[in-house]
Amino acid sequence: MKSDRLLVKPAPSFDEPVEMLKACHERIAAQCVTLGKLEAYLPLHGADxxxxxxxxxxxxxFDVAGPHHHADEEQDLFPMLIEAGRRLDSPVTERIATLLGEHRFLEAAWVRLRAVLADIAQGKARPLERVSVDDFVGAYRSHMAVEESHILPFAEACLDQQQLDRLSAAMVARRTHTPQ
Incomplete structure (x- = not known):
């Protein structure tokens, strides 16, 4: 047995903003799995x-972490990558434009799903429509796959430490800001 199998990889910190974005994708994927399980669970057990x-x-x-994640990308990461993409004549800029449109789709789909989930959270028996769940989950999985195969590797390759530090600081600030 390899000894490294016994070691648990520590969760990334905001000092590693690209790794933190990847970890967020893992949490989104886990919530999507839960959403799919809930859709299957409700017809058998109701809103117990x-x-x-x-x-x-x-x-x-999806009310808190999801918007933070989109803001991390839209307000901080994507502008840095668009600048680098233009400088390097990379197709990343077109991919980012597509991803921004997908963010709007995901946000609108979330509003519709959230209305049903809010009723379920209050104990009201209301079905989650499979097509709505499948569309939301499928769109998120596809979206994250593009980010993980194209966008985040590009970020790792072209962002310098100063840019990563700015991204990290913005991510921390976004999560520690208290509304007035």
């Missing part, structure tokens, strides 16, 4: 305590 808790957890994630 477990379904209510699952709905609350999904809403908490």
């Amino acid at each position: 305590t477990q379904a209510q808790q699952a709905a609350r957890n999904i809403m908490r994630y």
